[in-house]
Amino acid sequence: MVGRQPAHLRQRAGRRHEPGPGQALGRYVGLRGSRVRQRHQRGRPAVHGRLPGEREGLRDGQRWALGVQPAHRQLAVRRSVDPAGGGDRSRSRPPAHRQPAALRSPEPRHRRWRRQRLVPEAAVLPARAPRRAHRSALRPSRPIGTPDPRALTTTPDVVVVGGGHNGLVAACYLARAGVDVLVLEALDGPGGGSRTAETVPGYRFDLHSVAHNMINMTDIPAELDLAGAGLVYQEMDPFSVAVHADGRRVRFYRSIDATVASIAEADPVEAAAYRAFMDKAVPVVRTILPALRGQMSAREIPERLGALVGSFRHRPAETARDLLGPYDSLLRRWLPSDLTRGPVAAFAAHAASGPGLPGGSLYAFWQAAYHMFGQWHARGGAQSLVDALVTRLGSLGGELRCGAPVARIEAPNGAVTAVVTEEGERIPTRAVITAIDPKTALLGLLDPPLGGRVGADLAATRRGNVVQALVHVAADRLPPYPGARPGDWNGLQSYVDHLDDLVAAWAAAEAGRLPDPLPLYAFTTSAIDSSLAPPGHHTVYLACPAAPATVEGGWDTRRPELVDRVLATVEERAPGFSAGIQGVHAWTPDLMESTERWPGGHPMHLDLALDQLGPFRPTKALGRHRTPVGGLYVSGAGTNPSGGISASPGRRAAKALLADRW
Template identity: 30%
Template sequence: MNSLAKLTAPRQFSVLRHFHSSVNKQCLQSLKTSYDAVVIGGGHNGLIAAAYLQKSGQKVCVLERRHVLGGAAVTEEIVPGFKFSRASYLLSLLRPQIVQDLELKKYGLKVYLRDPSSYTPLRKPGGKNGTARSLLLGRDHEENMKQIAQFSEKDAQAFGMYENHLDRIGSAITPLLDAPPPSLEISFKHIKQSLQSIFLLLSTASHLGNDLPAFYDLMTAPGQKVLNKWFESEPLRATLATDSVIGAMTSPLLPGSAYVLLHHVMGELEGVKGAWGYVEGGMGTVSKAIANCAQDHGAELFCDKPVAQIITKGDKVTGVVLEDRTEVKAKLVLSNATPKVTFIDLLPRGVLPAEHRKAMEHVDYTSPVTKINVAVDRIPNFTADPNVRDKEPMPHHRCTIHLNCEDSALIHDAYLDAQRGELPTKPMIEMVIPSSLDPTIAPPGKHVVLLFTQYTPYTLAGGRTWDDDTRNKYADSVFDTIEDYAPGFKSSVIDRDILSPPDLERIFGLTGGNIFHGAMSLDQLYLARPTPLVSNYRCPIAGLYICGSGAHPGGGVMGSAGRLAAQVALADVKHL
């Protein structure tokens, strides 16, 4: 075994350099001095915006600062032979209209649906009779009832109604995901769009009907409060509560966490509502398919082109300047960077009106996430459900595996550790093993294990920093937890890649390490995302738009922000 030590700098550099050469084929055009539109950042939203703009007749270029396109939806071969979805790791929220419009299946997108989808092993037997070892949930209603009945007959009967309840509310508000929000600064020029958005909002409220009070609860209440109304048993409540906090520095006990839960069940994959799946080749294949579409229509995509500044003249954008001082002119600039990077770092000081800048300075980017990507030489063997055959994945290996989730109190306790600036003694862990379904990402018999862990503060107590020692001590504690559930896991590890919140910020440009480009709290949603002054992709500088997850409808590999920003920009072209 290559120990549990960190990747050494020379080895990490050589691996990344090798992978760099395999993906840079998409970035070989010669950069021109002028385009109709420049997109800053080659994440999935930026690529989607570029594809829609190019298909509509605009000449577009995308400028990506890294060596690889995709932003957080990227595949990287950190360990030779193992392809990691290094940041985002599952697909569900990508809007079906985008898949259809951009013909993403034609351009290489292939998805493995997961069923079952959720697995919560117990350290010790529990449930009604003290014999339950785990909770396995999927699309089979009868099997779900059987699994939940180990803990509560009442909950088994309620679960189907709960899922239907969320589905009704999710379906009613889905149109809001596919339309821009109204602007709080309605101008005559944009009044038609704002009135359309307001009408859609009112229409959504009418479609909610009797579910309107429950929707209000989901928007404002603690996730735990909502779950307690439906269920009485753990680990069911704890398993469902993970969706109310995933990627968010909040607790199921805090107001607003219920919306995060709703956000994560609004997806659709292969026509199956709420389904999640693995992308063949990793999440970078999503970005590659979008990039292939954009290029096929004439867009030009460039890697290793960091933007240093957005150029303006008067109250209009005129282009960008790269770090190497190359100037690229454009009448439209769409930024896939976070609002902080876009408005605070890239715009010259004094260009953004003072009230707008002040609002941007107070956007919340707090993140609880440390992602750990692991190469292993065998499939984990859980005590709760031992492997039947040595090298053959079992159904639960295909799921999101929830560890330290036997009780909701464990999640809240980990959150409290982070509030004190401490690393959690019992981190909340979501483990996925995409190689259990996708044979293209690991050598035969070996596996890719992706660990999405919480709660890890960006800033540690006592002024401590995330140095190599801190990263490795934390990863060791995560591996100790996994070892409790699956003995032998630590000895199976070939190597690992540890990404703390500062690492996610440094590598992927995620301010604060926040995977959503800003907290998904009620004060930063819909017509207040990222702020009430900039909420419908437009900015005070004509021709400048935000198209990333910091805009409506928020985070996840959804693509709506990119599509809607492009549509808003195209509607404005005639006025520029």
């Protein structure tokens, strides 16, 4: 079905588009699913017997069929013969002025007429042959400068730079649309921030993301049938437990009623306040959810925010203040004490956003999203999401190549022509999607680099000195919290006792100091997933969300101190835990930067500030994933709508490319 064209491409009000005497529409028939795919015709004349728009080097059976859109008809009906013997198949199209831009021919009318006369309206050519099978993600090492013989056999339509989950999602959507796509990943395996590794022998730990919440608020797993590719999600309920040093416990369940009842065990007044806070937060989450799913444009933001503020008619000014302020002041206004302020702030800091960040109240309001949608763990670790995406990409005919860091993206005349790896291999291509840090991609790899106002705006985007540091602990027991109940190890366990501690920690880390006390939280996913550790043993993932990327004295000297202080904090709240430790691995920002190639060890690439979110991420000019360079698109954690495991940047970038070029 031909969809309605994007708003930014529609004709201005009062101006009627007059179609020319003919409108060319290129199509080819794919064997998979008997889908009729549509491609944008480039207007090239026939050469050596090829039809206009037919590419050189097509495999046997891969051809184009062209139809004609007469100007005098309000609705043109195309009939073609099903190559599988299904008989006549009719497809209707709206008038030319209502077709998406990707399906309208851009060349002058006289060229369209010349091209259309070459092929009869009902001409049908053989269907496209099945695509090549997926090849292994890992490739053998070769001396530097030796070209990969496999790359010499094909020229991909699109190269995706970066094999994290966003790059793989973009590649899956492209391959599903019939595009020849190649993903290049610098590391020896795909995944980026969604990798799982055996950092302690016999124990598998997530290297960054643990809980996959945002992707489960979208329909992407269903669209790509990731469950059919082996992905299984397990709910973490309660999604959080506050483990205070004084022995108090608060359990945050998916059910708001159950959570309020848990808080009331310690303080009924606090319980009533939390319910009122959720009454405020739920409409906020519902308003911003379309932005998370990539369904909100910059033009819609004022209208949606205005409607949200108007929904609280009795206190609209206070609502505006709550939305635009930091979560430090928001939590102090709505929650009476640190009984709930601390754990809610720990979850907000989990988004790599400080308590004093203007507009950061969004991350405290996001607490309601866990009640609405739950918190989810991918069985087998975060890597299972990546494995499912790799499987799906292979089934769609895409290719993933690991151990292939990119040195340069060539765009000599304002349009992409090739990608060059660090080994010197040059891969010609029609388009590129970068799914890495946008600054690195457009100001470092792009040749020549992005310039002008767009380049200056990108260079001015910010990432602070506050990131995350991890300590992986392999143990023969779960942390033995006094008074623990079944399920207390299912989700996040907060060790943040006071909101003031988190405020002080953020300021210290921004200044390059190791905070004291350390704000910490834990995940013990082996409690619900026995595949991560040997029988009877467990993985304890300990995270400090306010660690300095650059620390005084350097991480080589401060890393042992970090480990000792983290383990002491756990022992304080779970006496006897240290006796069961089998191994420890520290994963600090310097190691993340050198291993993952994340500047500053920042997994989100850019700070999640209000002016760097949604259609303003990384900048307003690049918020639609398009760049001023022809055929170059951006995706990844540093692009619209946000960082984290949502997959929306990958899908949005793929759809932008398909709308423009296919």
